Every structure is written in structure tokens, then in C-alpha cells.
Amino acid sequence: MPLIMCHMRTAVGTGDLYAEATEFAQTQPEFVVGAALLFGAVILFVYAIVRWRRPHGKRFARLLKERDEISILMHPNPDPDAMSAATGVAALAEQFDTDATIQYAGQIRHQENRAFQTVLDLDFDVIDHVTDLAAEDVILVDHNEPRGFTGADGILPIAVVDHHPGDGTGELFTDVRTDYGACASIIAEYFQDIGAVPVPADRHTSETGARYTVPSAVATGLLCGILADTNRLTVGATGADFSAASYLYPGVDDDQLDRITNPAVDAEVLEVKARAIAGRKIRGSFAVCDVGSVSNADAIPQAADELIRLEGVTAVVICGEREGTLHISGRSRDDRVHMGKALETAVEPLPNAGAGGHARMGGGTINIQPGLPDGGDTGPETQFSRDSFTDRLFKVLAGDI
16 A cells, blocks of 8 residues: 555656646746757757867768769879879778869979879879869868969868968868878878778788778878978978878888889989089078079979088078079078078069968969069069079078068
């Protein structure tokens, strides 16, 4: 009997509680709505935290999975870092059954860049206009603002993966790590995040038994990209770059790596280096040289790499003209000179000019075709002067501007 009474009291109590709750909800609807909204907000907040704490590679993989096709856009005149990052993204996309096309504007000229494409047998599409893009969904690698072709400024990429400073962002995904020495290191981390296994050159992908893999050609390319952008892990490299290189190494083809990193040197490159060394102007520990006309603009940064090695030189800027454009490349091992910011300041007052970069290296271009003024006036006295620009470079390096 007591047990029955207990059950009856419990039932009555539960009914009373339900009735009271119903009555409260009817008399205080705004409180109930507010509580429901608060609960929903908490749930969304927790979901957001869990989602955004997910590794970048897994978030990027989800983005790829949700697309049928993508266009992977490299910057104009792509280097090994840009090319390897693009091939890495394409390899990721392939494992999620997403069609990927790698595209770029400009030319591949530097001997190491050409060797990279040839040795790894890579196929890239050249574009001149925005309508040449292979897909509506565009992913930028190794740069964060589309450039180099007609209509580039109208592109809204869905994703941006880069290690250069800039304001460009992706509509759905942005990963810009300016403290990394190479974009290839970021892509390598994406493979790590999803548990991909690098495949040795002498083994087939199926032999690994892994769900996701890094093909040998991709691992070799990514390591080349890291080595190229960090001067073989000696300039601007971070722990992340070393870790990425270590992760990739089991899949690297040593023969391909050697052929890419030690290509035959173009005769003009040697000539431009010689001109830079012989024609250099020195002020204190800074060196500047205008090497004149060149047919291979990629010889200019190589000349800068050579000149910075001279004893007593801590910062160097090399200029050279090709088809009406003055190409500028700078290198610094002087803590007083942030080369990217220095070159940006040097070209700031000039129309049709742009420059930037990192603390240790930077580059830029100036349109110097006949008739281009260096200021707001258009008289002959305001025409661009190479000698005046050289003097301005020295002042910028010295911090006088």
C-alpha cells in the first residue's frame, strides 16, 4: 500500500509540475522565447568553436569535397613554390573526386621553374582573360589577390592559401601565414592534417594501404617549393618549414629533386650577374645596380641573390628593363632594412608601379614606357629618371625617406 501511494504522489507531483510549467509559459511567453533563443545561441557557439578549431587541412578538404570542379590560380610567372602548392591542391582535390585545373597568366622563364615543370611533367593552362578560367570556383595559391590578366580584379576566390602579406581573402576559406617561408609548407600541413602518407618513388600508391596519400611527384615538388623560397632552408625558414620538409622526405624522388634544383644555367643569367657585380654602386653597406635591358626578367632576382653574397654588402637592389617595364628585386640581411617595405616606399609616388615582399626579399615593377611621367605633371622634365630612382633607392635603404 505505501508503495502504491508513493507512485500516486509522484504522478500527481509530475502532473502539477507540468501544469505549472504550462501556465508559466502561457503567462510569460517572452521569457520562454528568450530562453529558447539563448539555448540555441549556446548550441551554435559550441558548434562554431568545434568547427573552427578543426585543423585547416580538414576544413580545406571539406571545401574541396563539396565542389565538382575548381580552378587553381597561380600568380603570374609562377615559381616552384607556386607550382608545387598548386599541384598539391590538385592532388588533394583528385582524392576527393573533384576536377582541378591549374592556371596562370604570364610565362615560366627561370631555368629552375622550367626544369620543375619539365621534370615533373606538369600541365598548366595559360590564361589571358577572366573568361578563360576553367571553373567558377577559384582557389588562389601563393598570392592573395588575382592579377596579371584582364578581368582579374573582378574575381572573388572561394579560397586563398598564401604566405605573403596582403589584404586578399577567400569567400569561404582564407589561410595566409606570413610567418611561413613557403606556401608549399602550408599545403604539406594540409596533407598531414588528413593523415595522408607520402609514397616513396619506388612504391605504388596502392601498396601503402592508406586512405589518403602524397604521390611522390607531389612530395618532390612541395620540397622543391620549400627549398626554393627559403634558399634551401637558410633564409626566412621557420620550424614549420623544417617540419614540412621532414614530413615530405620519405616520398621524395632524389633524382628528380637533383634535376630540378641543379638545372643548366642560362648564359644571359650569368651575363646579368656579371653586369650587376661590375656595375654596382655602393653607399655604406648598400648596393644598387641598374643592369639595363634584359630579355629574361628572372635573371634580375638571381643577380640580387649573387650580389647579396659580396663581403660588406648587407642590402642590395637590382633593376632591369624588359619591354617597357622596369623589374626590381631586392635582398637584405640587414635588420635595419625590411626589403619589402623599402621597395614599396621607393615606388609609392610613381604611377603604374607596385612593390612589396618580406623582410629579407622583395620585388616590384614600374611601367617606364615612353611618355610615362613620374608624378602628376606630364611635361618632359617629369619623365621617369633611372638615375633619380637609383638615388631614391639608396635613400630608402638608409631610412632617409
